[in-house]
Amino acid sequence: MHIDQVPNFSLRQLSYLVTAARLGTISAAAAELHVSSSAISDSITTLEHQVGAQLCIRKKAQGLILTAAGKQIAARATNLINEANDLERDLKTTDGELAGPITIGCYPTLAPMILPVLLAEFGEQHPRVSLEIVETTQDKLAGKLESGEIDVAFVYETLIPGAPNHAQLFAQPAHVILAADDPFVSRETVRLEDLVDRDMILLDSPPSSQHTLGMFHDRGLQPTIRHATTSYEVVRTLVGRGLGYGVLVQRLKNTASYEGYPLVVKEIEPAVEPVGVEMIWSSSARVAPRVQAIINFAETTRWATHSNTEYA
Incomplete structure (x- = not known):
């Protein structure tokens, strides 16, 4: 391919602009890149002159x-x-x-299932690829894939930000968790209508909270929320103490709470729609070979999911 003209600007100038935009201040970019603030400011000004457009608005401080x-x-x-x-x-x-970094975004409650497999098995296959983990809720993923801050993410299908490429890895229906001495333990299944007047411990982390409340609202019900927490394990611990019931999607082999109190899982009747676990990646950015490798690995992995029989 014939190159007609070499650009007037450099990759260094572009990297200064991208870093300053990502961090929000020139001083923060200077600290991260180990250069002076004036060097970054002057570089961006020169870049603006070279491309003939104002690229940013600089505020005080x-x-x-x-x-x-x-x-x-x-x-x-x-x-x-x-x-x-x-x-x-x-x-x-x-x-x-393959070599280089891959930044992986993961919804916190999926992390115990997804990350150990990636770090151990994919890491063993590609020892020169470094996996960097960002645990975050799905509402905070918006823009991070398209900007390149995150290469691939593992999330629930209910709230995928933007329009990224995606592939479903597996799906599970929500279930109810109860303390071992709960009066509903003897039932084979549990109806939401029978829970509505009882205390709920809500996992208040998008999209889990929207999904849980949506299941009740779809049946014209309003649950009684006693406590709300962003921690999956706190939900299980409070339920184990008998302070309420919980509604969760992720299923663990561990039948006890963090404190050791036994927990019992019951399926919801009538059955609720399973929630898919999706892998997502940018639909616009070029996919590096190492990122494609982890996409292929995840798509072909037999992910461990656990049925309610392991909790009874």
Whole structure:
């Protein structure tokens, strides 16, 4: 391919802009990149002159907000920088072995099931690939895939931000957890109508809270929430203490709470729709070979899911 003209700007200038935009201030970008604030500020000013457009609005105390042109250039620059980093790694890797970082986003309650498999089994297959983990709720994933901050994420299907590529790994229906001495333990299944006046311990973390409350609202019910917590284990612990029941999707082999109180799982009657666990990745950014490798690994892995018989 014939190269007509070499760009006036450099990857370093683009990286300064992208980093400052990601962190929100020039001073934070300077600290991360180990350069002076004036070097970054001057670089961005020069870049603006070279492309003929204002790329950012600088606020007091060195704050920075991208303009529409700046957002467009930053998005494309991120892809260019990632490709340049991949090229550098490929040039250093002569044996064809995959190398470099992969940043994985994971919904916290999925982490105990997903992350050990990736870190142990995928890590063993590709020892020169470093896996960086970001545990976060799905509402905080918005934009992180398209910006390149996260390469691939594992989430519930109910609230996937944006329109990324996705593949379903498995699906599970929600279930009710009860203390071992709960009066409903003798029942084979539990109806939401029978729970509505009892105390609920709500997992208040999107999308779990919306999904749980939605199941009740779809049947014209309003649950009685005694406590709400963002912690999966706190829900199980409070239920184990007999302070209420819980509604969860993720199923663990451990039949006891964090404190050792036994828990019993009951299926919901009538049956509720299973919730899919999805792997998502950017639909616009180039997928690096190492990221494609982890996508292929996840799609072909037989993920362990546990039936209610293991909790009885």
